[in-house]
Every structure is written in structure tokens, then in C-alpha cells.
Amino acid sequence: MPKIGMEPLRRKALIDATISTIGERGTLNVTVAEIAGRAGVSSALAHHYFGPKEELLQATMRQLLADLGRDTVSALRGAATPRERVSAVITVNFNAGQFREETVHAWLAFYVEAQNSPLLRRLLRVYARRLHSNLMSGLLPLTSRPEAERMAEAIAALIDGLYIRRALRDGLPNPASATSLVEDYVDAKLERQANAP
Amino acid sequence: MPKIGMEPLRRKALIDATISTIGERGTLNVTVAEIAGRAGVSSALAHHYFGPKEELLQATMRQLLADLGRDTVSALRGAATPRERVSAVITVNFNAGQFREETVHAWLAFYVEAQNSPLLRRLLRVYARRLHSNLMSGLLPLTSRPEAERMAEAIAALIDGLYIRRALRDGLPNPASATSLVEDYVDAKLERQANAP
DNA sequence: TTTTGTTGATTGATCAGTCAATTAAAAATA
């Protein structure tokens, strides 16, 4: 039953299946056959469209990054003040879309895989740099550059750390509490600066 | 050349080899043969002493936890005040012994693997609980219980997050800067409480 | 001679990746 123009649909289905498979199993050790099966096609077709497995994984990671990027841009659009920009960046990362258990597991698995795969590593650095610069754009008007750098680093670490903890314990930090934890850090730092300059 | 009493030596050598192999390769996807080879024995011997591979991994994780636990106890012994207890816990985690790239990679890999293995998961929770309670013992005399809980959660997330970032970028957060980042958070929080109770 | 240490060889399972073959839609040709 070959319909024409299936390629984009299949690619998307395969990438989605990759995320959900990795998310459910909590590891990148998933077979192409399982992913393909979940997407409703044969493993041969997955290889037909993506070539080696590694490429499917890379495409999946790009999708995750693209989703996060889109959400971030959209959130920043609504931020009027620098402080709001910082909040927007924080909120996006604990969004319903990003902070799903499935997605969190996938991120974590990719972090590990990035240790071996230069390309995945590069993709992750793109994400890290983007996060950093988004945070800096909000922080620089609020404090000195060294302090802003330090805060951006801490916020990024808090986000990553809360992801890990979310993956480990079953959902202990929910989106709201995770967000408030990071916001609380930002407030504490800014207040201290206001009180004792 | 079978000397007697080799078992403990071989076990230790195999566990050490497991850590360094995982650390270097950055993944738990290492073969028993490679680990055994690094320990200077055959893969058959590894199975002889540990049975299935999973058990070797568990033993390795227990070793990592035990090392961290030992370091922590020793660091806490020298802490006179509650605030010093908090510092001691933080410092230990970014210790030369714990924060080696090899160890960091191994921890990260185990975090991922814990998603599938109930036993590894349980071991990680032991670590998390111990960290939490150690932090609380220092924080409770300094602030209210809810605030202490929140701070302990944030400190733990910061530690985990800095580990991840260490694994990703090549060594950006060195022990000293990682420590000072977390200490800075603690100071900011405590000062805020002192200023506006 | 019993126990402990040790390994080479082997087995069985799992998987990524390939390929030839099949179907049907689309395009070209008559």
C-alpha cells in the first residue's frame, strides 16, 4: 500500500518512537527493531530513511533541541523586563512539554551517549551555550558581568541537577517546585546584591 | 601460577578496572572482556568471581558509594559548627577523589543504568538519602525546617548538575569553582534570612 | 588428593545493517 510522500511522516514517526522508546526504557540501549515496531514499520525502513542507527539518534536529539528552542523563543517573546527574561528561561525548562518523564529520561540518556559521540556532544554544547546566552541577556542588566556569569552557571547546573533528580526518584520535583527552587536562588542572589553592594 | 588468597585482590582489581573502563569510555556499554583484560585476567575469571555482568556493575557502584561515604564521614569529623558541616558535605563531593573525570563519567553512566535496574536505583537512593540527611544535620540549626529542606534539595541538585556539566564540557567547573558556586548559594540564602527574617 | 585459581574454546542469543523482491502510485509514451 505505498502512498507517496511518506518520507516526512515516517521520519517524524520514527523520531517520536525513538523518544518514547528511550524514555520508557530509560536507556539508549534500544533496538532499531523496537523503535521501528513502535512507529508501525519494519526495521529495514528505519535504516532506509536514516541509514545507521547513530543517525536516527542524532536526528532525535536535534528534534529535542529544536522543541526546546522553539519553546524558549516563544517564552522570551512575552518577557518585558530582564528579570522576566530570566524567569522565562527557567520556566521553559520545567515546562509540561520538556519536563515529561519520557523527555527527561531521553535527555539523560543522550547526555551519557554524548561522552562517546562527538556529534551528540557538539549538539549538547549548542544547547548549553544557548541556555547560557539566554540567561546572560536577562542577568547582565541586573548585576555585574562576573556575578552574571556565576549565576548563569548556577542556574544551568540547578536545571540539569533537577532533571537528574526527576529521573532518579519518581517525579519528586514537580514542575512547580523545581521552578520555585531556581527562582528562589535568583531572588536570594539579587536581594543580597541589593542589600550589600 | 596460582597463588592462594587471590580472590579479594582479583575482585578489587576487577572493580577498579570497571570504574576506569566505564570512565574512559563514558558508558556502561563495556564488555566483560575489556574490563577483565584491563585487570590482567580473562573474562572467564570475572564471571567466576562475580557471576553475571550485572553483579560486577553492582559491586562497582557499591564501591563508589562506599568511597564517597568514607570520605564524607572523615570530612564531617573535622566540622565543628553546623555551617562547617554543610561546607564539609559540599567539599567532599568535589574532592579530588570524587571529581575525577573517570569517576564522574562512571557516576553519570550509573545514573542512566539505574533507570532499568531496580537494584542500582535502590543504591542511588541510598546515596541521595544520605546526602540529604547529612545536609539537614548542618542546615536545621541554621534555619527553619522547610527552608532547610528546600536548601538541601537545591544543594543536591547543584552538585548533580555540576557533575553533569563537568562530564559534558571538558572540565569547565574545576573543584574549587564548583565548591565556591555552591557555597555562594548557601551564603546568599543564609544572609537573606538574617537580613529579612 | 583436595581445593583454589585460571583460561581457551565454545555456545547461543542478540542486533545492526544489507539486499533482493514486491507493490502501487506517478510519469511518460503510444
Place this chain on the structure above:
DNA sequence: TATTTTTAATTGACTGATCAATCAACAAAA
């Protein structure tokens, strides 16, 4: 319009490689 040809979609069957795990056999210490 009717046909032939090309192209896209799809898979089952297969191959080759990798590895965990086993086992029989051997060496040396007790």
C-alpha cells in the same frame, strides 16, 4: 485513453559481528 516505464515505499530473509555466559581441563598450592 491505454500502455509501458520509472520511481517511492516497504518488507522478509539473511549475514556478520559482537558478547555474555559456560565448561572442561589444567596448574599449583595445601
